[in-house]
Amino acid sequence: MKPLAERLRPTNLDQYIGQQHLVGPQGVVRRMIESGRISSFILWGPPGVGKTTLAQIIAREMDTPFFTLSAVSSGVKEVRDVISRAHNGRLFQQGQSPILFIDEIHRFSKSQQDSLLAAVETGTITLIGATTENPSFEVIRPLLSRCQTYTLQPLGKEELLRLCRRAVEEDSIMKERHVTLKETDALLRYSGGDARKLLGILELVVDATENERPVITDEEVTRRLQLSPLAYDKDGEMHYDIVSAFIKSIRGSDPDAAIYWLARMIEGGEDPKFIARRLVISAAEDIGLANPNALLLANAAAEAVERIGWPEGRIPLAEATIYLATSPKSNAAYMAINSAIDAVKRTGNLAVPLHLRNAPTSLMKELGYSDGYLYPHDYPSNFVAQQYRPDELRTTRFYEPGHNPAEATIDDRQKKRWG
Numbered sequence: 118m119k120p121l122a123e124r125l126r127p128t129n130l131d132q133y134i135g136q137q138h139l140v141g142p143q144g145v146v147r148r149m150i151e152s153g154r155i156s157s158f159i160l161w162g163p164p165g166v167g168k169t170t171l172a173q174i175i176a177r178e179m180d181t182p183f184f185t186l187s188a189v190s191s192g193v194k195e196v197r198d199v200i201s202r203a204h205n206g207r208l209f210q211q212g213q214s215p216i217l218f219i220d221e222i223h224r225f226s227k228s229q230q231d232s233l234l235a236a237v238e239t240g241t242i243t244l245i246g247a248t249t250e251n252p253s254f255e256v257i258r259p260l261l262s263r264c265q266t267y268t269l270q271p272l273g274k275e276e277l278l279r280l281c282r283r284a285v286e287e288d289s290i291m292k293e294r295h296v297t298l299k300e301t302d303a304l305l306r307y308s309g310g311d312a313r314k315l316l317g318i319l320e321l322v323v324d325a326t327e328n329e330r331p332v333i334t335d336e337e338v339t340r341r342l343q344l345s346p347l348a349y350d351k352d353g354e355m356h357y358d359i360v361s362a363f364i365k366s367i368r369g370s371d372p373d374a375a376i377y378w379l380a381r382m383i384e385g386g387e388d389p390k391f392i393a394r395r396l397v398i399s400a401a402e403d404i405g406l407a408n409p410n411a412l413l414l415a416n417a418a419a420e421a422v423e424r425i426g427w428p429e430g431r432i433p434l435a436e437a438t439i440y441l442a443t444s445p446k447s448n449a450a451y452m453a454i455n456s457a458i459d460a461v462k463r464t465g466n467l468a469v470p471l472h473l474r475n476a477p478t479s480l481m482k483e484l485g486y487s488d489g490y491l492y493p494h495d496y497p498s499n500f501v502a503q504q505y506r507p508d509e510l511r512t513t514r515f516y517e518p519g520h521n522p523a524e525a526t527i528d529d530r531q532k533k534r535w536g
Contacts, residue, residue, distance in 0.1 A: 121320040122313045124288055125280075126170055128177060134280055134312070135272045136167055145267070146171065150178045155216060157237055159246040159256065162269025164357060165311030168247035172218040175245065182215040184242075188224035193232050200236045214243045222246035223255035230257045237263045254394060271310020278305075280312055284319060295330040296323055303338035309357075318342065359385070360395055363438075367396075368403045372442035379431075379438050389430050393419035396437050407447035407521040414440050447519030456515045467507035500534055 127133045130140050130147055139146040149155050155175060160168040176183035184199045203215035217233075219225070236242045237260065244264060248255060252266050272280070278301060285296045308315035322341045323331045359381050366374035382392055393415075400415035418437035422430035472489040491501045504511055518524035518531075 118290075120317065121284060121288060121291070122316040124290075125284060125316060127167075127174065130174060130178075133167060133170065133174065134283075135276045136171070136269050139267055139269070140171070146175075150175060153179070155179060155243050155245075156265065157244040157263060158265040158267055159222065159244075159248060159252050159261075160267055160269055161248050161250075161252055163249055163271055163311065165308075165313035165315075166269045166271060167312065168269060169218075169220060172220075172245050172247065176216065176218070179216065184215060184217045186217065186219050188219055188221040188229075191219075191229075193229050196229060196232045200232075200241060203236070203242045214240050216245060217242045218245045218247070220247050221249075223248040223250040223252070227257055230260050234259055234263070250391070251394075272312055272315075273310070274305055277308060277310070277312070277315055280315060281319065284316060291323065294323060297330065297332045299332050300335040301333070303335035304333065307338065307342060360387075360391075363392075364395060364399050364403075367399050367438065367442045368446065370442055370444075370446065372439045375438050375442040376435060379435060383431050383434075389422045389427055389434065390419070392434055393422050393437075396434070396441060399441055400437075402451045403446055403448060404441060404444045405447045405450040405519070406524050406527065407445040407519055408523060411441055411444050445521040445523070447521055447524055449517060449519040449524060453516040460510060460513065460515070464507075464509060467509055470504055470507065472503070473505065502535065 130150070133140055136144075138144060141147065160171065162168060172185075182203065184203065186195055186199060199217055203217065217236075222230075233242075233244060237244050244260075246252075246256070246264070252261055256264075281298055281301060281304065285291045285298060304315060304318055307318055318338065319333070322333060322338055325341050326337070359378055363375060363378035363382065366378055379392065396415040397412070397419055400411040404411040415437050418433040421433040425433075491503050493499050493501055495501075506513065518528040
């Protein structure tokens with residue numbers, strides 16, 4: 118019997134839940150399908166948010182050959198075979214190029230990705246890739262420049278609830294069992310925005326319930342998952358739970374927990390580069406200016422892993438993990454950039470003050486560009502007070518120093534400068 122998630126897999130855009138920025142009335146993917154012209158793109162997002170499903174819907178909607186490869190099991194030979202078949206088919210058709218969907222494209226090596234370049238460039242194939250990893254790290258730049266990147270988000274509460282209701286109301290097996298959704302908080306919490314995991318948990322609880330008419334409650338969901346912590350993890354999603362526990366242990370300053378989760382990832386065969394990137398992100402996001410050396414050490418660990426390989430690479434990863442976990446913490450830089458981006462979205466393209474503008478031509482100088490700018494190095498301590506922000510944000514603060522010795526020093530210095 119097919120799993121519940123497979124039985125409920127949407128077959129058209131109207132059934133598709135989530136990602137309205139892509140498939141809604143004005144969504145770019147919907148517009149491409151409706152126009153009958155698909156351009157190459159990469160779908161980037163966490164597991165269970167609809168990447169593969171969206172590709173399959175495109176395959177059904179488009180009247181063109183559709184090829185599928187998995188980066189886990191395919192090599193350069195398979196890629197070239199598909200390109201050859203697509204090229205031969207292209208000779209006898211007009212319009213949309215054959216579509217090649219590559220799942221987990223981040224697992225393709227550089228040579229495998231290189232083998233796609235010419236076919237994408239010439240339009241022999243239209244590439245659709247799916248990845249859970251940041252394409253800027255895992256996809257070679259020439260291929261990335263030939264594809265748009267569309268980000269998919271974890272499903273929200275209302276979207277997950279719609280999926281739950283659809284499962285109990287439309288799936289024949291669930292309808293036969295007369296499943297009742299009495300409480301859903303635990304379902305939503307444990308799924309973490311992952312539709313596949315949500316349906317896996319729901320199916321697990323229903324299958325494990327002897328009651329002829331299962332009633333889903335938070336207590337029942339929690340109890341079943343504690344009894345079978347891996348039972349719902351049918352597609353390897355524990356990978357994401359463990360890295361989440363790893364980062365949260367570092368953030369919580371528990372080196373023993375962090376090193377344990379690191380060991381779990383190592384023993385599970387995790388890609389060392391994946392671990393190293395998470396350490397670099399944690400160093401910038403969770404430690405930041407409380408200890409700027411953390412970012413340097415995390416970067417050094419990442420470079421060491423590349424240089425010395427495996428299994429010795431586990432040692433610098435362990436060193437960085439312990440250093441980060443025991444460092445003072447500050448998310449001030451993370452909060453500052455988020456706050457500034459929010460301000461940009463809210464206020465739009467505010468004018469740069471005239472005295473800060475570049476004035477490479479005489480006309481610009483006549484218009485007042487750069488007029489009145491005070492050169493800080495001409496003043497004592499290389500500082501002079503002047504306005505650097507747009508008028509509308511002249512009193513707005515984005516950076517609030519964290520409560521730690523390093524940023525206390527920064528705060529004192531800034532107060533002396535600006536009052």
